[in-house]
Structure formats: structure tokens, C-alpha cells
Amino acid sequence: MIQRIQSIYLLLVALIASVVSTLVPYGFDQDKNQLLAKDNLLVLGMFAGSAVLAVVSIFLFKNRQLQFVLGRINILLNFILLGVFVYWSLTLSGETLVSEKGIGMLLPIISIVLLVVANKAIKKDENLVKSVDRLR
Structure with missing residues (x-):
């Protein structure tokens, strides 16, 4: 049954991880150029792994235990991605070089909540x- 509510949540995660992540910058460099996910392979x-896990989870509706486990793995992957973003934002050298962080750093948090x-x-x-x- 693909028409369940968790399928909608997983579809939103897949859309955020695949489409939105390539359009929204996660930061800006010294020259105020946008840092996009499509420019950084890691x-x-x-993000691609998260999107693939979400799409695979949608079609595993008959095996709910595996769907649940894949959801937890996806949450872990998004926590790692969030950790990478936090590490990069904390190791950047102060306000002199980089003055803005992008809104794209919030995408893993949104994905975690939906998952x-x-x-x-x-x-x-x-x-x-x-x-x-x-009852049977």
C-alpha cells in the first residue's frame, strides 16, 4: 500500500535530498560564491544516498521491519551529514573570511524530522x- 502517510513523508525526504539540496546553497566561500551540494562530491x-534510501523504503511497504531499519539508517546518514556541516561551519576561520552560512545546512534536520x-x-x-x- 503505497498510499500510506509514511510514503508521503519518505517522498518528501527524497525530494529534499535530491532536488532541494542541489538548488539551495549550504554556505558561501570567501568571494561570496554559493557552495552547492552538486559542487562537493562528499x-x-x-544526499544521494539519503534520497535512494528513502525511495527504496517507499517500495518496501510489504516488509515493514526492513522499511523501519532503512529509515533508521537514513536518519543516521543525515546525522552524519549534519555533523559534516557543523564541523565545516566551526572550523571555518571566523567572520573575516566567511560571514554567512547557507540555509542548506538545515536540510538534514528537516529530513531527520520527516524520517x-x-x-x-x-x-x-x-x-x-x-x-x-x-485476534485470529
Whole structure:
């Protein structure tokens, strides 16, 4: 059943990780040029991995345990990406060279929130199926 609410949350995560991450800058360099995910291979790979995990999770609706595990792996991947962004923002040399951080650094946080809500819905479905199986 692809029409479940967690599928919408996972689709939003996939859209954020694939489309929005390539359009929104995560920072600016010394010359005020935008730093985009498509320019940095590490960031692009992590966003692409998150998008792929979300899309694969959508189509694993028959195997809810695996869907739940992939959601947790995706949350972990987004936490690592957020850690990379925080590390880069803290190791940049003060306000003299880089004065602005981009709004793209918030994309992993949005993805984490959506993935947590999707995992709650997956767990709720799993509990509902288990309770119905007990009645048989």
C-alpha cells in the first residue's frame, strides 16, 4: 500500500535530498560564491544516498521491519551529514573570511524530522498488523 502517510513523508525526504539540496546553497566561500551540494562530491553522495534510501523504503511497504531499519539508517546518514556541516561551519576561520552560512545546512534536520515521523507511522502500522494477527 503505497498510499500510506509514511510514503508521503519518505517522498518528501527524497525530494529534499535530491532536488532541494542541489538548488539551495549550504554556505558561501570567501568571494561570496554559493557552495552547492552538486559542487562537493562528499555532500552530493550523502544526499544521494539519503534520497535512494528513502525511495527504496517507499517500495518496501510489504516488509515493514526492513522499511523501519532503512529509515533508521537514513536518519543516521543525515546525522552524519549534519555533523559534516557543523564541523565545516566551526572550523571555518571566523567572520573575516566567511560571514554567512547557507540555509542548506538545515536540510538534514528537516529530513531527520520527516524520517522520525515516517518511522513512527511504520511502527504504528506494524503494531496494528500484530494486534489483528493476535485476534485470529
